[in-house]
Amino acid sequence: MAVAPGWLAAQACQRVLKRAFSLHKAHSIKDMENTFQLVKNIIPPLTSKKHKGQAGRIGIVGGCQEYTGAPYFAAISALKVGADLSHVFCTREAAPVIKSYSPELIVHPVLIMPWMAFKYWKLDVYVGVLKDEPVSGRRQGDLSAGDSPDAVHEVEKWLPRLHALVVGPGLGREDALLKNVEGILEASKARAIPVVIDADGLWLIAQQPTLIQGYRKAVLTPNHVEFLRLLEAVLTDPVDSSDRRGAGLRLSQALGNVTVVQKGEQDVISDGEQVLECNLQGSNRRCGGQGDLLSGFLGVMVQWALHAGPEKMNGFSPPLVAAFGACSLTRQCSHQAFQKYGRSTTTSDMIPEIGPAFSRLFET
Ligand SMILES: NC(=O)C1=CN([C@@H]2O[C@H](COP(=O)(O)OP(=O)(O)OC[C@H]3O[C@@H](n4cnc5c(N)ncnc54)[C@H](OP(=O)(O)O)[C@@H]3O)[C@@H](O)[C@H]2O)[C@@H](O)CC1
Ligand SMILES: Nc1ncnc2c1ncn2[C@@H]1O[C@H](COP(=O)(O)OP(=O)(O)OP(=O)(O)O)[C@@H](O)[C@H]1O
C-alpha cells in the first residue's frame, strides 16, 4: 500500500508532540501543538530580499582562561539556529582559543583580567605622578576593584549593531570580569537590548538582583543549583523549591517579571504571569555544555519573538515563547545525538543535529 508523504509527516509530528506532552497534566496535546505553532510564527522566513544581519546579530559575553568551550557552544548554536553573525566578547587569553574552534565566530578580546586592572591602576598612578596630579581616592578605589571603563566601552561600541546578548557562559567569577559585566548590562538595558543571562552571569545576578530587576527583556536560564542560589538571594520568605512551577513563578515575580527558565528533567518557564513546561524527550546524557547551546538558541529566538510582536503570541509574552522554542530545540538535539552515539554523546555531537532538529520541530 502506498503511503502519502503528508500522512508520514503528520505521524512524525504526532510522535514529537506525544514526546513533548509526556505525562504532564497541565498541558493537553492541543496546548503543546499550539505552543509549537507560536514558535513557528516567530521564525523569520528565508527570502532573497534580506541582507546579512537581518536574521540576527548576537553577542556572547563570556570566555576566560579556564572556560573556552561554553562561549563557543553558545556562539555556534546562535549561528546554526539561524543568526547571521555571532560575536564573542572574552578575555585576551581565551580569544585565540575560541577563534581556533571556528572561523565563523567574530572574537573580541576585550574583557579585562584582574592582573590587567592592576596594571592599568599602576599606569594611572604613574601618569598622575608625571602630571603632578593627585589620583583621587575614588578613582583609585574604582580601579583597584577591577573596574574597566575600556572593556565596557569596547562592548558598548558594538551594541547598536547587536540584536541580543547572551551573558555568562564561561565568564568565570573574577571580580574584575563581573565588574565589566555590570557595566555591559547597564549599557544593554539603556539600549533596550534583550539579554539572556546564564552560568556565571547568574552568579552576578544572585549578588546584585537589582541589575535586571524589572527588565522584561531579560531571560535567566538557571540550572538546578543556579536556580536555588537565585531563590535564596531574591526571596525573603521560604519557598518550596520542589514545587518547581510555583517557585519559578515567584522568582520571576520577585524580579519584576523577568523570564526564568528552570532547566531540568522538565524545563519550567515563567514570566511571573504564566508558566510553560517543556517535556520533550531529550536524553539521559548530562554532558556539560548543553545549557550553553540552549542559551545561544535563546539569544536568537528572543529577538525573533520580540520582533514578531505580541499579536503573534496568543496572549503569551515573547520571551516565554522564545524560551519554549529554545528548550524544545536543545532537548530534540540531545535526543537525536543520543540515538546515534549513546553513552559517548557529547555536546559537540549535538551541533550537527541542530538543523535536522529544527526542521523536525518547527518546519513540519
Ligand atoms: N566546556 C566548557 O567550557 C563548559 C564550561 N562551563 C562553564 O563552567 C562555569 C561553571 O559552571 P557550572 O555550571 O559547571 O557551575 P559550577 O559552579 O561549576 O557547578 C556547580 C556544581 O553544581 C552541581 N550541579 C550542577 N548541576 C546540578 C544539578 N542539575 N543538580 C545537582 N547538582 C548540580 C555540581 O556539583 P557536584 O555534583 O560536584 O556536587 C557542579 O559541580 C561556567 O562559566 C560555565 O559556563 C559549563 O557551561 C560546562 C561546559
Ligand atoms: N534530568 C534531565 N533530564 C532530561 N533533560 C535534562 C535533565 N537535566 C537537564 N536537562 C536538559 O539539559 C539541558 C541543559 O540543562 P542543564 O541543567 O544541564 O544546564 P547546565 O547545567 O547549565 O548545562 P551546562 O553544562 O551547559 O552549564 C536543558 O535542555 C535541560 O532541559
Ligand SMILES: [Mg+2]
Ligand atoms: Mg550552565
